Ligand SMILES: Cc1ncc(C[n+]2csc(CCOP(=O)(O)OP(=O)(O)O)c2C)c(N)n1
């Protein structure tokens with residue numbers, strides 16, 4: 001069969017969702033942020049909730065999420081997305097509300113908002129991109145930076161005695177009574193992407209049962225100073241042992 | 257069993273040449289061009305088009321969502 005006969009509108013099995021805008025994503029080549037943006041918008045499309053969804057963009061590389069996600073969005077001050085989401089959801093209980101936050105945003109400057117929104121059990125979904133670094137500002141150490149991992153503010157590697165230990169904030173919020181579903185996923189291989197999408201879908205569908213929290217362990221090729229594929233291999237070898245993938249808190253009635 | 261044939265089309269100007277799709281393709285279909293696009297990135301293309309099964313793995317991992325996948329049963 002000729003290639004011309006295959007490349008026909010009727011034979012399309014996958015194309016970029018129109019719930020992403022046409023703008024070229026601002027992320028570095030190979031950055032997982034783009035993949036998660038797309039998954040989230042695919043979920044919104046499949047749930048048919050575009051006009052009922054309100055997203056909150058953070059400060060960080062995904063600060064421009066509102067340019068790319070074709071839903072109503074607002075951008076919060078650094079770390080404050082869960083506070084904004086609280087107000088929006090309480091005033092609009094019929095809407096689906098999500099925050100999209102990096103580890104510097106969610107686990108450093110926004111720790112208080114993260115913990116209290118989770119503890120109060122706000123009916124929102126939090127998507128948390130953990131790349132172990134402050135990507136946007138030039139690769140500084142984050143609370144999630146691994147022991148021994150180099151960053152621009154710990155060029156010899158993070159040392160626990162001087163810099164403290166990496167924070168597993170996802171395990172922490174899982175302890176709180178207000179969270180309903182807490183999971184950790186990744187998006188560097190096709191199978192991981194499929195699982196992450198299922199988790200995001202479950203987290204969006206169930207936000208009215210309690211706060212749903214999806215961590216995505218991701219790469220930052222620019223901050224880590226690696227090629228995208230090297231960064232994905234490094235992530236699997238170094239990040240996953242400390243941040244193991246899988247569900248952390250699952251509601252009893254969840255049927256997998 | 258019906259044979260499945262696939263093809264991909266890459267949005268050249270939006271591809272950043274990150275190469276994440278290359279190891280995702282189990283059939284080793286995808287390569288990187290020598291030419292660059294308007295932004296200066298080498299971009300991906302079907303180096304071995306006959307081997308493509310339209311499995312969508314490349315499109316699913318593409319951070320920029322630049323790949324459209326086509327599939328037919330022969
Ligand atoms: C109040 C305030 N403090 C500090 C900054 C500077 N700043 C911008 S982005 C950022 C860190 C973002 O890192 P992360 O949340 O991990 O997201 P990434 O860029 O890695 O996706 C910081 C500290 C700011 N914009 N506002």
Ligand code: SF4
Pocket residue numbers: 026027028031032033061131135136219220221222223
């Ligand atoms: S700096 Fe890192 S997190 Fe930010 S877009 Fe680039 S690769 Fe992604």
